[in-house]
Amino acid sequence: MRRTIWALLALALLILGFLLHNRPAAATTGGEVVVLRIDGVIGPATSDFFARELRRAHARQAALLVLAMDTPGGLDTSMRAIIKDILAAPLPIVTWVGPEGARAASAGTYILYASHVAAMAPATNLGAATPVAIGMPGGKPGDDTTRKDKADDNTKERDGNSAGDAAGIGDSMMEKVRNDAAAYLRSLAQLRGRSGDFAERAVREAASLSSEEALAAGVIDLIAADLPELMKKLDGREVKLGDGRTQRLSTAAATVTxxxxxxRMRLLALLSNPQLALVLMMIGIYALFFEFTSPGFGVPGVAGAICLLVALYAFQLLPVNWAGVALLALGAILMLAEAFLPSFGALGVGGIVAFVVGGLFLMDTEAPGFGIPLAFLIGLAIASALVIGAVGSFAARTRRRPIVSGREQMAGTIATVTTVTAEGAWALAQGESWRVRSASPLAPGDRVRITGLDGLTLLVEPLTADPANRRGGSPP
Structure with a gap:
């Protein structure tokens, strides 16, 4: 009997273990589906928006988060921050490239690969995931062969040529960046069971696919024309979360929010514009300079400090080349110095050159949405030079104008002697009574010209009877 009981217990444990091991996936009970809309460049504002809304969706126990995306790409740091949040998300993340005509290029392709479910609308595309370096020599994709050939030719013609070395360094750095990006996208493809072959070509060859081609190649999971169709096609699909749990989606009757x-995102997106940051930095430098040269007003100093701090915060958000920022600041300072130092244009020209070169170094113009056009830089430099020239011209004209206030202004003006005593003489000058001293004898009513000052005593000389010498005199 005892053996029979133990045998039955062992059999029951085996059956229980089998049932537990092969239990069906837990189904989400309809619930709420949160849809986040991301249009435009992937930047710091986008990653911050996604992280905050993901936390909120989890806090209110949403069943699913859908990322509706249409992007030309963006910054690598922001893209990786979003992907880290997706991989560690406590709820399923679906990325849908839509509506029709949308795209998931560059950084969007990585995000699509990382999502638990990848979907696209008809007439959309993805790919072109070749990384673009910022502030790095040899940063343009697709021209490796040309650069290598040029470097080889330079090396053959001039052994040890520095230009060839620089090109070789740029090629090596870009090759490292591409290898890293290819491995990263390939690892995401392996994690989600998607095509690793296209991942490799998207990075190394900037390959792209339409939605139909992507579905046939195993890059995406489904095609849906709109959100209602997407909800229907997601219903019943099983997804595996980062913590190992498997969930079956129930979205046919879910509430879509x-x-x-x-x-906050719109403000961060505005501050993440390098052109605006550049303008704010110039305004801040000029306003602070004006405050330092004309102290006491206060408003330029406060406004300039605010603009400069906001510009530095914007640069901190962006992967800028700080050598470019330093050149921009140097260029602005040199252009300001041109208005006050007798450099005969050398400082001004050097400032314009430093400003334009710094702007070119600041951001890579091929980074989608984050480039600074050369025309914008030249226009801003010319506008700055015109402003500085106008200020310098105004200062020069002011310097040539006669003095109209203070002790120095009294020299040459006319006064009228009012009192003459044994202790000295007094005269009325500009409505004030002054002690006067003269080498010639004075009498009350005499008109005199002020020639200088000795402390609080005016040095004067009598006017002749010539009416031409009486111009500008004060009334007796």
């Missing part, structure tokens, strides 16, 4: 970018 669409969340648009809030004021």
């Amino acid at each position: 669409q969340i648009a970018p809030d004021w």
